[in-house]
Amino acid sequence: MRQLRFFRFVFNSSTRVRRRLRPAGQVLLWLCFVAGALGVNTQENLAHTIFTLTLSLLLIDFIAAWLLHRLGQKHPARLSLERHLSEFVTTGQVAQYQLKIRNTGRKTLHGAQLIESLHQPYPDPKAFRERHRYRQSVARNFFDRRVGYPDFVDWLRRLRGLDLEPIALPSLNPGQSAELSVPVLPVQRTMAGFDTPKLALASPLGLFWVFYPVTVAGDASLCILPKAQEIEIPSQPSQRHLQPGGISLAMRVGDSEEFRSLRDYRPGDPLRAIHWRSWAKSGKPVVREYHDEYFARHALVLDTAVPSPFSPALETAVSLAAAMVARPRDADSLLDMMFVGTRVHRLTAGRGLGHTDALLRVLATIAPSPPESVGELLATLQQNARQLSSVIAIFVGWDRLRQEAVSRLFALGLQPSVLVVASPSDDERQEAEKRFFGCVRWIAPEQEGASR
Numbered sequence: 001m002r003q004l005r006f007f008r009f010v011f012n013s014s015t016r017v018r019r020r021l022r023p024a025g026q027v028l029l030w031l032c033f034v035a036g037a038l039g040v041n042t043q044e045n046l047a048h049t050i051f052t053l054t055l056s057l058l059l060i061d062f063i064a065a066w067l068l069h070r071l072g073q074k075h076p077a078r079l080s081l082e083r084h085l086s087e088f089v090t091t092g093q094v095a096q097y098q099l100k101i102r103n104t105g106r107k108t109l110h111g112a113q114l115i116e117s118l119h120q121p122y123p124d125p126k127a128f129r130e131r132h133r134y135r136q137s138v139a140r141n142f143f144d145r146r147v148g149y150p151d152f153v154d155w156l157r158r159l160r161g162l163d164l165e166p167i168a169l170p171s172l173n174p175g176q177s178a179e180l181s182v183p184v185l186p187v188q189r190t191m192a193g194f195d196t197p198k199l200a201l202a203s204p205l206g207l208f209w210v211f212y213p214v215t216v217a218g219d220a221s222l223c224i225l226p227k228a229q230e231i232e233i234p235s236q237p238s239q240r241h242l243q244p245g246g247i248s249l250a251m252r253v254g255d256s257e258e259f260r261s262l263r264d265y266r267p268g269d270p271l272r273a274i275h276w277r278s279w280a281k282s283g284k285p286v287v288r289e290y291h292d293e294y295f296a297r298h299a300l301v302l303d304t305a306v307p308s309p310f311s312p313a314l315e316t317a318v319s320l321a322a323a324m325v326a327r328p329r330d331a332d333s334l335l336d337m338m339f340v341g342t343r344v345h346r347l348t349a350g351r352g353l354g355h356t357d358a359l360l361r362v363l364a365t366i367a368p369s370p371p372e373s374v375g376e377l378l379a380t381l382q383q384n385a386r387q388l389s390s391v392i393a394i395f396v397g398w399d400r401l402r403q404e405a406v407s408r409l410f411a412l413g414l415q416p417s418v419l420v421v422a423s424p425s426d427d428e429r430q431e432a433e434k435r436f437f438g439c440v441r442w443i444a445p446e447q448e449g450a451s452r
Helices: 002-020 023-038 047-071 125-138 149-160 276-282 312-326 356-364 373-387 400-411 426-435
Strands: 079-084 088-090 095-103 113-115 177-186 190-194 198-202 209-212 214-216 220-225 259-264 286-290 294-302 333-340 344-350 390-395 417-421 440-443
Touching (some): 002 023, 002 125, 002 149, 023 047, 047 209, 088 177, 088 356, 190 356, 220 356, 276 286, 294 312, 294 373, 312 333, 312 390, 312 417, 333 356, 333 373, 344 356, 344 373, 373 400, 390 400
Parallel strands (some): 294 333, 294 390, 390 417, 417 440
Antiparallel strands (some): 079 095, 095 177, 198 209, 259 286
């Protein structure tokens, strides 16, 4: 789309100008533009003299900065750093990460800045069109219908995931080190990737930044988890059900003692599971593994069929799912999270099968899926329903297809807790209350822009 390409060009150009120019340089550049526009007619005012003066200062300092960078390539300013990032941070909560920097050049650094940059994904044309259609469908006035440049910039900000400011560095002599705490503001759940930073020194007149290389050990990324929206739901039953074929890597959670195989010892295996004869033959510890066929399994079904990226309904649904994943459960129970990505995914967390942190990381990167994907999701739920002890379903709509899926769960003896992220009419609310015995709860989607 031409509009998307134009927005991208404007954003990249303005970003380069803002990064290259210092505040004084930005003021002079705007003054140069204004004076140039007003001083076209040199007979009526003297604005052309201001234009000439500001343009001369900008050109002189730009050439001086270029020469300084070229002449300083033999002995450039150099910096090495190590990032110490948290395992994850949460959307909307100010966090910090640590930087250990060292001046590896031959120059003393005074008044320098470290420019941290993040990997910037860009929306594809299809997502841009879907966003435009969504804005038109929910618009209250003409201006809300437009996907303008401010909305595009906010979109890019959400795709980056973090707000980072230039980092003022202390004075560093050659070989000197320092440690800094850098505050960050996570604005959107995602996996934020750090690009190679740059060392910035002021030009002779202080109008431009001169960039120098920075040595960084390895790539870095930061997982931004969705904020958890707490909600009270009835406690879920923990009856065990038969799991045909057992569950791989689950360490004696069930009731079956049927021998399956031998495997190498892993830290945490009980001593009673060691197969002493095999240890004596092989010279290394070996343990017995059993079929574990009876488990209490809880399903968390996340509906992602929304029409637009960063839809308030999807963000609210993911926040609810994050709260459900983080809730404490029985030590011997398992949690299956079902959602649609490129296909229907069923991820399990519990004893011997992974930790809830892995599910939270997945929630950080969940994207919208096509409207027809809800059918595949509900079909997968139906296929696995007989193995489940309880179901928590988070829907972003309440059409006939979703209602029939809930009715089938009731027919199998389950009593699911259904959270519908929508604003229902009075008739819809009364019908759901009468038909599903109070198991359906309505959650108002957060207002768009509330988490910005």
